[in-house]
Amino acid sequence: MAVLVYTENWDGKFKKLSFELASYASKVAEMLNTNSVALSIGKTEAGELEKLGNYGVNKIINAQGEGLDKLDNQVFTKVIADFARKEGATVILLANNNTGKALAPRLSVNLKAGIGSGVSKLPLSTSPFVVYKRAYSGNAFAKLQIKTDIRIITLAQNSFELIEKNASASIENETVQVDKSMVKTHVQEVQKQSGKVLLTDADIVVSGGRGMKSPDNWAPLVELADLLGAATACSRPVSDEGWRGHEEHTGQTGKIIAPNLYFAIGISGATQHLAGVSSSKYIVAVNTDKDAPVFEAAQYGIVGDAQKVLPKLVEAVKEIKSK
Amino acid sequence: MKILVCISNVPDTTTRVRFVDDFKKLDASGIQWVINPWDELSLTRALELKDDASTGVKSVTVAHVGPASAEPTIRKALAIGADDAIRVNAEPADAYYVASQLAEVVKTEQFDMIMCGIESSDHNGSTVGGMLSELLNFPSVSAVSNLKIENGQVVINREIDGGKETVLVPTPVVVVVQKGIAKEPRIAAMRGIMMARTKPIKVLEPLAVDTLTEVAGYEMPQPRAACKFIDAENPKQLIDMLQNEAKVL
Numbered sequence: 001m002a003v004l005v006y007t008e009n010w011d012g013k014f015k016k017l018s019f020e021l022a023s024y025a026s027k028v029a030e031m032l033n034t035n036s037v038a039l040s041i042g043k044t045e046a047g048e049l050e051k052l053g054n055y056g057v058n059k060i061i062n063a064q065g066e067g068l069d070k071l072d073n074q075v076f077t078k079v080i081a082d083f084a085r086k087e088g089a090t091v092i093l094l095a096n097n098n099t100g101k102a103l104a105p106r107l108s109v110n111l112k113a114g115i116g117s118g119v120s121k122l123p124l125s126t127s128p129f130v131v132y133k134r135a136y137s138g139n140a141f142a143k144l145q146i147k148t149d150i151r152i153i154t155l156a157q158n159s160f161e162l163i164e165k166n167a168s169a170s171i172e173n174e175t176v177q178v179d180k181s182m183v184k185t186h187v188q189e190v191q192k193q194s195g196k197v198l199l200t201d202a203d204i205v206v207s208g209g210r211g212m213k214s215p216d217n218w219a220p221l222v223e224l225a226d227l228l229g230a231a232t233a234c235s236r237p238v239s240d241e242g243w244r245g246h247e248e249h250t251g252q253t254g255k256i257i258a259p260n261l262y263f264a265i266g267i268s269g270a271t272q273h274l275a276g277v278s279s280s281k282y283i284v285a286v287n288t289d290k291d292a293p294v295f296e297a298a299q300y301g302i303v304g305d306a307q308k309v310l311p312k313l314v315e316a317v318k319e320i321k322s323k
Numbered sequence: 324m325k326i327l328v329c330i331s332n333v334p335d336t337t338t339r340v341r342f343v344d345d346f347k348k349l350d351a352s353g354i355q356w357v358i359n360p361w362d363e364l365s366l367t368r369a370l371e372l373k374d375d376a377s378t379g380v381k382s383v384t385v386a387h388v389g390p391a392s393a394e395p396t397i398r399k400a401l402a403i404g405a406d407d408a409i410r411v412n413a414e415p416a417d418a419y420y421v422a423s424q425l426a427e428v429v430k431t432e433q434f435d436m437i438m439c440g441i442e443s444s445d446h447n448g449s450t451v452g453g454m455l456s457e458l459l460n461f462p463s464v465s466a467v468s469n470l471k472i473e474n475g476q477v478v479i480n481r482e483i484d485g486g487k488e489t490v491l492v493p494t495p496v497v498v499v500v501q502k503g504i505a506k507e508p509r510i511a512a513m514r515g516i517m518m519a520r521t522k523p524i525k526v527l528e529p530l531a532v533d534t535l536t537e538v539a540g541y542e543m544p545q546p547r548a549a550c551k552f553i554d555a556e557n558p559k560q561l562i563d564m565l566q567n568e569a570k571v572l
C-alpha cells in the first residue's frame with residue numbers, strides 16, 4: 001500500500017502547487033497508515049527534488065528517460081500507472097490543473113480506479129472512501145464515494161495548506177525506456193508567458209470588469225496588482241472585447257481560481273463569473289451599484305467609481321509598503 | 324474525416340441549484356436544460372471545420388448518454404447544424420459508465436476525431452474525454468484552445484501552465500476542448516430548427532458497465548459573512564482591514 005503523488009515540474013522546478021500536493025499526500029498516507037511516494041518525471045534542477053521531502057513524502061522517485069520532457073498523455077499515463085503498480089499505490093494524487101485533468105482520467109481507466117476531481121479537502125472518510133469536491137460550478141459540493149480499491153484524486157490548487165515537516169526523503173533514480181512509436185503528441189512550438197505572476201498560482205488577484213469602462217483605464221489596476229505582487233484578471237466581456245488577454249478571463253468558461261484575496265473591480269458578479277472565483281478566501285468588490293450581486297459574494301465592499309477608488313487604493317498600499 | 328461531438332445535458336448556467344431527498348438528488352423542478360457550454364463551443368468548431376472544404380470533414384455527429392428526456396437538447400444540437408445524433412438510452416450513472424458507452428459508439432461507428440468538453444457544468448468531472456481516449460487506446464490532447472486541420476493533419480493549441488503549445492497528433496484522436504475553441508456558440512437558425520425535426524437520432528441500448536463512483540450527498544457552500552462596506556472616500560480603511568483583520572496583505 002502507498003499514496004503516490006505525481007509532482008509535475010515546470011522547467012525543472014517545483015512550485016507551491018507541488019508542495020500542496022506533497023502535503024496532501026503525506027496527510028492521506030497518515031490517514032491510511034501507509035507511506036507517501038512522490039513521482040517526478042523528467043529532468044529537474046539540482047536541489048529541487050529534496051524540497052518535496054520537506055512536505056512529508058517518504059520517498060521520491062526520480063524517473064528519467066528520453067521522450068519524457070514533453071507531455072504525451074499516453075506515455076505519461078503508462079509511466080505513472082507502472083510506478084503505481086510497482087508501489088502498490090491505493091491512492092494516486094495529481095493536481096487539478098491542465099496536466100492532471102489530462103492524465104487522471106486515463107489513469108482511472110488504466111488502473112480501473114474511480115476518480116474524484118477538483119477535491120478541496122482531505123477525504124471525509126477512508127472506509128468507505130469519500131472525497132469532497134466541487135459540483136455545479138461552485139454552487140454546491142458533492143460528497144463522492146469512490147468504490148474501487150485504487151482511488152484517484154485531483155487536488156484543487158490553493159485549497160490545501162502547506163504542512164512543513166523539516167524532514168527529508170530518500171530519492172530513487174529510475175531510468176524509463178520510452179518506446180518512441182508510442183509518442184503521438186508532437187510539439188511544434190512553445191509560447192511562454194514570461195515575467196508575470198500566473199493567475200492560477202497567485203495569492204492575490206486584481207480583476208476588472210466592464211465597469212472599468214475602457215481598455216485605457218487599466219493602469220491603476222495594474223499598478224495596484226504590481227504593488228501587491230498580484231496577478232491581473234478580468235471578466236469575460238472584457239476579454240471578449242479584447243480589452244485584456246484571454247488568459248486573464250476568470251469564471252465558469254475561463255479560469256477557476258482560489259486565491260486568498262480577489263479584487264472584483266467594476267464586475268457585476270454574474271453567477272458564471274462567481275463560478276470561477278467563489279473559492280477565494282476573501283473577495284473585495286468595488287462597484288458603483290450598491291445592489292450589484294457581487295456584494296453578496298464579497299466580504300468587503302466599496303460603493304464607488306473604480307476610477308476614483310483605484311488611485312486611492314494604490315496610495316494606501318504604497319503607504320503600508322513604505323512602513 | 325468523421326467528427327463525433329460528445330454533449331452533456333446540464334442545467335442552465337444561471338440555475339440556483341437545490342437538492343431533494345436529504346441532499347442526495349438535484350431538484351429538477353423548473354430547471355431549464357441546455358447543451359453543456361463547452362460542448363456547444365466544440366460543436367460550433369466542428370461545424371466551422373466542416374464548412375471549410377479543405378479540411379475534408381465529411382460529417383459531424385453528436386452523441387449523448389442519457390434518457391429520452393434529453394432529446395430536446397439533442398434536437399438543439401441538430402438544429403445548430405450537426406448531421407445526425409446518437410443517444411445511448413441510459414442514466415449517465417458516473418463518468419466511467421458514460422465513457423464506456425461512448426467508447427462503444429466510437430468502435431461501431433468509426434470516428435476520426437472525438438471532441439469532448441473540459442468539464443460538464445454539473446458534475447465538474449473533467450474526466451469523460453480522458454477516460455474515453457484510454458478506453459479506445461487513442462492519443463488525447465487536453466486543454467485545447469484552438470484546432471485546425473491542415474493537409475490532413477490535426478494542428479492543436481493546448482494550454483499549459485503559463486503558456487501554450489502547438490502540437491500535431493495523428494487521428495483517430497480524442498480532443499478535450501476549453502476556452503478559445505470557438506468564439507461564440509453558433510445559434511440555430513429557423514431553417515436549422517425545421518431541418519432538425521427530420522434528422523435522425525439513433526437510439527442505442529447501453530452496455531452493462533459497473534460504476535466506479537457514487538454521489539453520497541451534496542452540500543451547499545458555506546454562507547459568506549455579510550459584506551462590510553467601506554466609505555469610498557477612505558479606501559485606506561479597506562487596506563487596513565485587509566492587513567489587520569483578514570490578514571491577507
Ligand SMILES: Cc1cc2nc3c(=O)[nH]c(=O)nc-3n(C[C@H](O)[C@H](O)[C@H](O)COP(=O)(O)OP(=O)(O)OC[C@H]3O[C@@H](n4cnc5c(N)ncnc54)[C@H](O)[C@@H]3O)c2cc1C
Binds near residue numbers: 208
Ligand atoms: C454560458 C455562459 C458562460 C459564461 N461564462 C462567464 C465567465 O466564465 N466569466 C465571466 O466573467 N462571465 C461569464 N459569462 C457572462 C456573465 O453572464 C456576465 O455577462 C459577465 O460576467 C458580466 O461581466 P461584467 O461584470 O464585467 O460586466 P457587467 O455585467 O456589464 O457589469 C459591470 C459592472 O460594473 C459596474 N460599474 C459601472 N460603472 C462603474 C464604475 N465607474 N466603477 C465601478 N463599477 C462600475 C456596474 O454597476 C456593473 O455591476 C458567461 C455567460 C454565459 C451565458
Ligand SMILES: Nc1ncnc2c1ncn2[C@@H]1O[C@H](COP(=O)(O)O)[C@@H](O)[C@H]1O
Binds near residue numbers: 329446450452
Ligand atoms: N452523458 C454524457 N453524454 C455524452 N457526453 C458526455 C456526457 N457527460 C459528459 N460528456 C462529455 O464529457 C465532457 C466532460 O464531462 P465531465 O467529465 O462530466 O466533466 C463533456 O463536456 C462532454 O463532452
